[in-house]
Amino acid sequence: MKWIPTALVLAAAALLPLLGGDFYVNLASQILVAVLMAASLNLLVGYAGLTSLGQAAFLGVAAYTCAWTGVKLGVSPVVAAGLACLMTLAVSALFGAIALRASGLGFLMITLAMSQVVWGLAYRLVAISNGDNGISGIVRPSPLGLSLDSPGAFYWFTLLVVVLALWFIAILVRSSFGATLAGTRDQPQRMAALGHNVWLIRFAAFMISGFLAGIAGLLFVWYNKYIHPSALSMTASAEALLAVIAGGSGTLAGPVVGAAVVVLLKNYASAYVERWNMMLGFVFLLIVLFLPEGIVPGVKRLLGRGR
């Protein structure tokens, strides 16, 4: 681990609410949620070699469970969060059991199809989701009695959760399990011959990935205090995948950088350029052309060549 740059980025991130205004603090909270989404997806794309186009489904399941139980059933935010985690795990298990019958393009299409089902349900299951109106009035939790209503407090809370999640991922990918996961990506047949249960390893990774995306969903719904079906559209899944690939899949820093680039481009480009989607596309075209392995490994390569 590169301790010095990691510590510097962490220190800067922790000091941000003292230096920047609410606009920047809120933008940073959005980036953190996108980072967790991308990092969760990177476990599948980068480390398991399973490209999914349905990661937003888990964000959506967690967000809607939290919103529905909190607002409509009136349970406390903490209980709502617990129920959201359980629901996300259940949906991850179901989706994993179905999608892992395939790999490669088949896996991608199945995850896409299943996430579209969840998206469709969010629109049509009006009794639970309020359909196109979405659910508003979600209350943020107050851990240890601390209110998270100010942008700064919520940002610090989000930063803590996301850093803990990234730390867990960093430990996981260096562990025995992480090594076997990468093994199933590179040589699944050999892994089976060596005694590894390839399916179960992938299933465990899928569950962990879904669970972490569910945590991102909780942060997302607490940040916005509102949830709408568009949050779990294919575009949302594609943005997470774009962040992973642009930043560098299979690296720890890649999804962090990639998610920051995607969120910043979306926010700034849309403020100045009407056709900001086109600009987004143009930037990613440049990344693919000049840094095809992603920003983090690509910049490393360029710096290494300079020396």
Add this chain to the structure above:
Amino acid sequence: MTGAALEIVGLRKNFGGVPATQNVNIHVAHGERRLLIGPNGAGKTTLFNQIAGDIRPSAGSIRLFGREVSTMPPHRRAHLGLARTYQIITLFAGDTLERNVALALLGLMRSRWNMFRPIDAGAAMRAEILRILDLVGLAGQAGQRAGTLAYGEQRRLEIALALAQKPKLLLLDEPLAGLSAEERVSVGALIGAIPREVTVVMIEHDMDTALELADSITLLHHGQVIVDGTREEVLADPRTREVYLGH
């Protein structure tokens, strides 16, 4: 029958309408060294894939150490004591030799599910990795990436991964393929040094080296067992000359 490491009865496999294995019966005793020969396309590797579990047979039975395994997934057969190498080199090319062997060792260890402990943490594991790499003469390159090894060294790493599993039955699929004359001698010696309690079934075309290692031979042709017996019996059989040796 007891005492058999591997017992195959009435095994059949069709790919579409094409029979790749036809009514194969093979009995390999504990500690036996069996050589599997036959012309290209005889169904030797297909037979290996069925024993290892990568291909499910159309009919018949495969027993490993007395247990019926014909519908058992490959990873569970590995836990029974089966290991194999591949004719087409199948290594973790981007990983170091150390990591390659570690993955082989982990396959049968409970700690393979550990999500918190770094894989390189254990001193005992490291020592075992180096011991296995030393067996195949690659301990000096432990930190090198497998993909950067010379072809002959990759062949030896193939065998090292299988040996790391401490198998009771070892399937070697053309372990000498593509090796130079000197390399064939050294890999042959490596195979000869495998402890006698390990049962070995080997596919090999290099008769000079392979014959020395074999107690018995099975000759396959068009997916069928043509001749089966001790080394001397099979070599003396006129059908062996006709089908395989060709002179």
